[in-house]
Amino acid sequence: MTQVFGGKKFEALFKNAAGLDVDKSDIKRLYELVNQKMHDFLQMGEVAAKANDRDIIQLYDLPITKGFQEHLREVRSYDENLNLEPILQQLATLPPLKLEYSREVEDALPELTGAITVALAKSFKAVNPELKNPKPQDWERVIDIFNLLF
Numbered sequence: 001m002t003q004v005f006g007g008k009k010f011e012a013l014f015k016n017a018a019g020l021d022v023d024k025s026d027i028k029r030l031y032e033l034v035n036q037k038m039h040d041f042l043q044m045g046e047v048a049a050k051a052n053d054r055d056i057i058q059l060y061d062l063p064i065t066k067g068f069q070e071h072l073r074e075v076r077s078y079d080e081n082l083n084l085e086p087i088l089q090q091l092a093t094l095p096p097l098k099l100e101y102s103r104e105v106e107d108a109l110p111e112l113t114g115a116i117t118v119a120l121a122k123s124f125k126a127v128n129p130e131l132k133n134p135k136p137q138d139w140e141r142v143i144d145i146f147n148l149l150f
Contacts, residue, residue, distance in 0.1 A: 010117065012082050017074065018121035021133045029139050030117065037116050037150055038109075039095040045105070046097045057097070059104045068115055071122075075114035085110055120146060 007027045014020045022030070041062060048061035064072075079085055094101055094109065123142045124131055131138060 009082055009084055013078060013084060013114070013117055014121045016078050016082070017118045018125045020121055020124055020131065023133075026134060026139070029143075030120065033120065033143060033146070034113055034116050037146070038113060040150070041112065041116070042095060042097060042101075042105075046099050049099055054099075056100045056102050057105055058102045059108055062105070062112070068119065071115035071118040072111055074118050075111055078118075079111075079114070084114055116150075119150070 007024055010027050010030060011022055014022045014026075042057065044063045045057045045061040048063075049055070049057045052061075054061075075084070094106065120142065123146055124134055124138060127142055127145065128138065134142075
């Protein structure tokens, strides 16, 4: 079972990003999904670095889309009010890959984690604009869509 740290901050982030009320079981789902998606994200960076004959994953290797850049900016604005950095740093882990990570990637990890979280929160509202408190079936639906797109 995943141990939940900083649940109140993630609750505040979901509330700010999408007006959602989440509970402890939602935060556990969030941790699991964010870890999975961060691993997928960094693996794609590894593919790009290898394709360019480099042995270090650079920030520009990561598949950062325009929409994801907007989520990064949003996380930065929330961090000013919510002080998310410590909890995002704790959640942000670098999975072991064959290539090394640049310092820039390591430094960006908390914000990348936050941006994935914001994207997830907004996905709930895209699926159901009236949603206030996600239920397990809402999580399943959003995770299925998130896995298709992310």
